[in-house]
Amino acid sequence: MAKAPKTAISPTRADDYPQWYQEVIKAADLAENSPVRGCMVIKPWGYNLWENMQRALDDMFKATGHQNAYFPLLIPMSFLEKEAEHVEGFAKECAVVTHHRLEPDPDGGLRPAGKLEEPLIIRPTSEMIIGATFAKWVQSHRDLPLLINQWANVMRWEMRTRMFLRTAEFLWQEGHTVHATEAEAVEETERMIDVYADFAENWMAMPVVIGSKTAAERFPGAVDTLSIEAMMQDRKALQAGTSHFLGQNFSKAQEIMFQAESGEREHAWTTSWGVSTRLVGALIMTHSDDDGFVLPPRLAPQHIVILPIYRDDESRAAVVEYAQSLKKELEAQRYADAPVRVMIDDRDVRGGEKKWHHVKRGVPIRLEVGPKDIEKNAVFMGRRDQPKSIGVGRDELVSTVADILSDIQQTLFDRALKLREDNTVTITDEKTFRDFFTTKDENTIHGGFAYCHFADEESIEPLLKELKVTIRCVPRDNNDTPGTCFATGKPAAKQAIFAKAY
Amino acid sequence: MAKAPKTAISPTRADDYPQWYQEVIKAADLAENSPVRGCMVIKPWGYNLWENMQRALDDMFKATGHQNAYFPLLIPMSFLEKEAEHVEGFAKECAVVTHHRLEPDPDGGLRPAGKLEEPLIIRPTSEMIIGATFAKWVQSHRDLPLLINQWANVMRWEMRTRMFLRTAEFLWQEGHTVHATEAEAVEETERMIDVYADFAENWMAMPVVIGSKTAAERFPGAVDTLSIEAMMQDRKALQAGTSHFLGQNFSKAQEIMFQAESGEREHAWTTSWGVSTRLVGALIMTHSDDDGFVLPPRLAPQHIVILPIYRDDESRAAVVEYAQSLKKELEAQRYADAPVRVMIDDRDVRGGEKKWHHVKRGVPIRLEVGPKDIEKNAVFMGRRDQPKSIGVGRDELVSTVADILSDIQQTLFDRALKLREDNTVTITDEKTFRDFFTTKDENTIHGGFAYCHFADEESIEPLLKELKVTIRCVPRDNNDTPGTCFATGKPAAKQAIFAKAY
Structure with missing residues (x-):
């Protein structure tokens, strides 16, 4: 057996994918655990x-007519x-603020004091407080x-956390929109999932499938939840945006009403949509390799x-001077509508x-410059x-640096797309389905995307539970050919993507 | 008596300055109170x-070598x-998280459940958690x-709140830096107050004085606190940044140590600096008038x-078409290194x-366009x-739009500077000092900036308390002429600025 090449990250993806993920985060200096459980630095x-990521998304939100605002962190119980x-058996895992002061404890240390009349929770989402505000802002169809x-x-007080993918505190954006008609709200829902898909594919170099969630997987209270689903290198799916x-479900609960042109008071139609720092996790798992992080140039802090x-x-003097003039020249070039980003690492550290x-x-391009390179005017x-x-x-x-960066961006996308295509199958019977999703090892690879016609979500639930597989989405595009359900044989109008998932 | 002209804001500044401030915020759609006491939308x-503001400051921070990071919201008690x-009589007004779940209360409604082993507080500042993190990050002088x-x-659980100026939750930036030498840390402290002054004067069009806080007004634990102080239209001072x-006080408390080139382990030297959404309040109070908000062009959402x-x-069709082509033409112009920002308000609302x-x-420029203007190719x-x-x-x-915007920016700065100069005096005796700061009405105007030599902070404290005056700062520049203390007659090396303050 050939000796495996030495890699910068240990374990490798093939050895232990979840642990490899943690090691990449550490090796790339992306984040670390904090003294508060489940929260990261x-x-x-x-x-x-x-x-x-924020800048690119924010520009896209503004180009589609959205404005930013800020709502309070705390929400009354x-x-x-x-x-x-x-909700039967309601229990909300969230951080509850009950006091507004710390004072010395007679037994030593500090203790909470100043009990609040009403407990407050730290927002797990701003849905409710924004809804209550919108009810005041929206009066007329002119609004x-x-x-x-x-x-x-x-x-969200998560029990099992994993950096970027699931943390107690996370950063996100939440879009909330109100419309006069159903058609406009549906159009907005589609527009924003398309914005997310555009961002995922053209900025993150991460191919995604757009589809609808099934009833069991839908956001509670939503009529339709669209998501983008990406395949990670362990063949699991990751929901990257919804x-x-x-x-009118939320406008009825929150009394968001407007006076229509007819003069009638009507309930409005609403949407919401969001992505979070989870995207950083998705990016890591899509492109990184056994030597560490790999950054798509369009999002790289430094190109x-x-x-x-x-x-x-x-x-040293000559080399550093050459490096500085080269940096300046490269920074005068533009890639993807922005100047090329260049840094010099002149720290006193061994070359290797x-x-x-x-x-x-994960820096896309490294340029080594030594005395011999200067002689040849090369790098x-x-x-x-x-x-x-x-x-x-x-x-x-x-003269070609922008093309090289474009080529790297495209190469990463193509590789991710190939991985997805190589691991996407159409399955029409239960035996094949079982084989596809049966894995020997929790820590390596997990089937892939199985496109299957399905008739009825409830009847296949036990099978999915057994195999730890979920319905990711019912793809929106090219999904009009009827067939028969892979599990029950009943007629089925649409295919869904089945996969293990994060 | 001539009838006062009708104004858009009531009361006017002269009638009731604090209430005028609240009405400007409301009339300009800047913010509103939320269902949570002391928190705003x-x-x-x-x-x-x-x-x-963020974008401009962030660019300045990055141009001076800083990087952004993110630390947890919650801090262990x-x-x-x-x-x-x-701290004797320690009591910290802050939001305390004691539980991590809400569940149904048998008596109806919900109740907190899942008591935490250790209470957590919502950061009133990240000083402590960042310090603890830096202690791990800093090992060598190379770091x-x-x-x-x-x-x-x-x-911060404030008892008396006022929108933007003092709210329980607020948005801010906090810079935290670590240096190998005292000189470098002092230089950083100066550099950042200069950045803030540059931003205040050149972006906000708000003249400021840079100075040091006296011992009693200093940030607890700081060796030196520099601040920028601005004069509001009611002649009160507002501290706009520190x-x-x-x-080595914080590095000793938090054990931030590094191995020096000599091999010795040494305590590092640290700084911190911040500005907040309070700047929005300062901007409102500096430029607005009795018709509402006035925006300096460099920060205006729309020019x-x-x-x-x-x-x-x-x-309508012809006018809207003309407006759209004019918008396009104006947007192709640049002001202050960015495209001119133009909106069309085509809402179905009366012209007035x-x-x-x-x-x-507060939009800097309004352009009315009607059929007659089109005929004349004018606005x-x-x-x-x-x-x-x-x-x-x-x-x-x-062809002149950029010049007009520059002129508005300069005019606002000049007016604010004139107001400050007209209300800045040098006072050398207590009687004049008393007269200057004695006001009949809490809601109108309040003296101004009094430059006074002072010998010793403690001995004048009762006088300051009586008049509700504070020492704003000891100005950094042009302050080397000794004199005698206005209150005690003792020799005094420096002048300070005395004023009522927000």
Whole structure:
């Protein structure tokens, strides 16, 4: 047996995918656990990535007519009592604020004091407080559509957490819109899932399928939940964004009414949609490899790192000067409507260590510059998506850098798409379905996407539970050919995607 | 007595300044109270202003080498116990999380359940949790300087709140930096107060004085607190930003140590600095008038609003088309390194009402366009900083729009500076000091800035308390001429600014 090549990340994906994921986060300096259970510290490299995601999404939201606003972190407990009345066995895992002061405890240390008349909860979503506000803002058809987005932190008391994918506190955006007609609200729901798909594919280089959730998987209270579903490298699905058509359900519960042109008072039609720091987790699991993180150029905090290589102070001066002038020249180039982002790593660290530092952090292009390169007016270029570094002339590099970045972006998308296509099957019988999803090891690979016609969600639920498989979505596009249910043989109008999932 | 002209805001500044402030916020759609006491909803127009402030500041922070990161919302109670040990009569007004679930109460409604082993508090600042994290991140002199900023929501259980100026939850940025030497930390502290002053003067058009806080007014634990102080229209001072040199006090408390080049383990030198949504309040109180909000162009969500004026559907089509092509042409112009921001208000609302809507919201330039204007290829322009509207040719408008915006920005700054200069005095005796600060009415005007030499803070404290005056700062610049204390006659090295304050 050939000896496996040494990798920067241990364990590898093939050895233990969940542990590999944690190690990539650590090696790439993206985040770390905090002293508060389930909450993370997002480190500068990870946060810069999130900022780039925010900027791109925010521009898309504004281009589609939305405005940002900010609503309070805390929500009175009574706002949830209405919801509780309708939910059997209601129990909400959330952070509850009961006091407004700390004071010395006579037994030592501190204790909570100043008990609140009404407990407050930290928003798990702002749905309810925004709804109550919209009920005041919306009076007439002239106030519609109302297209609001909020960037905020939210909190859900999760028992099992995993960095970026499921944390107690996370960062997200939540869009909330109000419309005069059903058709406009449906159109908005579709528009925003298309925005998410556009962002996922063209910025994250992550192919997604758009579809509707089935009744059992739908957001509670939604008439229709659209989602984008991506395949991770372990063949599991990850829901990367959702857009909900809420009909008049929320406007009735929250009394969001408007005077129509006819003069009648009517209940409005609402939507909501969101993505979160979970996308960072999705990005990591889509592109990273056994050497660490791999960043799609459009979202990379830095496109290029220049590594000056020198032996002594004399050669250092020349090399650093060359690096600086090269940086300036590259920064004058534009890629994807923005200047190329370049950093020089001139830390006093061994060359090999320095190189691997940036490999693990996923920088798309590394340029090594030493005295010999200067003589040849060239650099030694390593692309993060390719195993070997190559020599390239300085002028050629500068004139083609945008193309190289485009090519890396496209290569990452193509690889992710190929992985998905190679692991997507159509299944028409239960035996094949069982085989596809039966895995020996929880920590490696998990079937893939199975397109299956299905007649009725309830009757297949025991099978799905047994195999730990879920219906990801009923794809929106190219899904009009009827067939028979893979499990019951009954006639079925549509296919759904079945997969194990995060 | 001449009849006072009718104003859009009632009461006027002269009648009742605090109430005028609340009415401007309401009339300009900036924010409103929420169902949670002391917490506000920041409405789209107010939030867009905050976003513009954030963007400008964030660019300045990054240009000075800082990176953003994100730390948890919740802080374990034990993190505050160390602080409590040193503070007599410790009591911290803050939101305390004691439970992690809501469940049905047998007596009806909901109740908190799942008591936490250790209470958590919602961050009133992230000082302590960031310090604990930095203690892990900083190991060697190679890790320094560490220059981190965070944009976040924080919470302080304030008893008396006022929108933007003092709210229980507010949005802010907090910079936290670690340095190897005292000199570098002092330099950072100065650099960031200069950044804030630059932002206040050149973006907000709000003149400020940079100075040091006296011992009694200093941030607890700081060696030196620098602040920027601005004068509001009621002559009160508002502290708009602070930058703290923390010496080794925090690094000792939090054990932030590094291995120096010499090999020795040393305590690091730290700084912190912050501004908040309070700046929105400062902006309102600096420029607004009795007709509502006045926006400095560099921060305005929209620079220009075009108001189509028409009588019937036929004229409507031509007017709207003209407005749209004018919008496009104006948007192709650049002001202050960014495209000119233009909106068309084509709502079905009476012309007068529509005009006042935008006056109250502070849009720098209003352009009315009707059929007669089209014939003349002209528009009717209202500048928010001038009382009268004037006709202007379209071509002239387009070619000079950037200059007009610059002129408005400069005019607002000059007016604010003149107000400050007109109400700044030098006082050398107690009688004049008393007279200057004795006001008949809490709701109107309050003296101004008094520059006074002072010898010793403690001895003048009773006088200051009596007059409700505080020492705002010891100005940094042009303050080297010794004199005698206005109150005690003792020799005094420096002048301070005395004022009533927000």
